[in-house]
Amino acid sequence: MKMTEENNAVEPNVTEEDARLLIKRKDDIEEQIKAYYDMLQTAGVGMDAPLVDVEGFPRADVDLYKVRTARHNISCLQNDHKAIMVDIEEALHNLHATARVKHEKDETEMEVTEPTVSLPAPFALVDAVTQGSPAFQAGLRVGDEIIEFGSINTQNFRNLRDVASVVQHSEGKSIRVGVIRSGQEEHLNLTPKQWSGRGLLGCNLVPLHR
Numbered sequence: 001m002k003m004t005e006e007n008n009a010v011e012p013n014v015t016e017e018d019a020r021l022l023i024k025r026k027d028d029i030e031e032q033i034k035a036y037y038d039m040l041q042t043a044g045v046g047m048d049a050p051l052v053d054v055e056g057f058p059r060a061d062v063d064l065y066k067v068r069t070a071r072h073n074i075s076c077l078q079n080d081h082k083a084i085m086v087d088i089e090e091a092l093h094n095l096h097a098t099a100r101v102k103h104e105k106d107e108t109e110m111e112v113t114e115p116t117v118s119l120p121a122p123f124a125l126v127d128a129v130t131q132g133s134p135a136f137q138a139g140l141r142v143g144d145e146i147i148e149f150g151s152i153n154t155q156n157f158r159n160l161r162d163v164a165s166v167v168q169h170s171e172g173k174s175i176r177v178g179v180i181r182s183g184q185e186e187h188l189n190l191t192p193k194q195w196s197g198r199g200l201l202g203c204n205l206v207p208l209h210r
Contacts (some may be wrong), residue, residue: 016183019088019183020182022091023182025084026085026142027142029077029081030142033078034131035073035093036071037130037131039040039071040070043063043066044046044062045203047074049065055060077135081127082127085125085143088104089125092145092183095183099119099183101165113201122180122208123147123152123153123207123208124142124147124157124160124205125204125207126140126144126146127142128140128203129142130197133201134163134200135190135202138188139188140177144181145176145208147185148204149175149177149178150166150170150175150177152166153178163205168192171194171200173191176188176189177190
């Protein structure tokens with residue numbers, strides 16, 4: 001097996017390009033889900049509205065075939081979405097771990113002209129964003145890793161009830177949200193408010209176990 005001096009360091013399991021491709025696939029799935037949701041919203045049925053009238057007959061005001069097909073496709077795509085989110089989370093954690101190892105290695109050698117920027121450790125992951133929601137309008141995207149949510153950060157985060165409390169006490173007020181997206185730190189302004197969907201945000205977070 002041929003080895004070179006340049007490659008004697010431990011190589012990451014995934015590269016940034018691998019992570020970008022996963023996120024691109026996730027974005028494609030998300031766009032398809034949004035398109036089907038838009039069709040259901042236009043039809044006025046959503047995912048749960050009954051397709052029969054009060055007398056038990058099929059509703060004549062909607063295209064039942066299109067609605068059933070859209071609901072089925074959404075369910076299938078959501079399963080694909082969950083699977084790829086697991087892959088993305090593992091890839092991003094791998095990249096972050098590699099970046100930390102590289103940062104520590106650089107510090108033990110000598111100060112370089114461009115020091116490695118150490119990203120804060122995220123405490124939650126965005127795994128769903130509904131189109132048209134306050135979270136969507138603020139620019140929050142599936143795959144964003146949360147490092148700051150108002151007064152909540154990695155140091156004081158305990159569980160998602162902390163985030164829910166901030167949201168409930170900030171209705172109509174702008175919250176500063178810090179995220180890691182594609183390896184870059186970004187900050188958004190999110191205003192929790194009533195909208196056509198559930199809750200005040202229109203997104204779903206899952207805690208990251210470090």
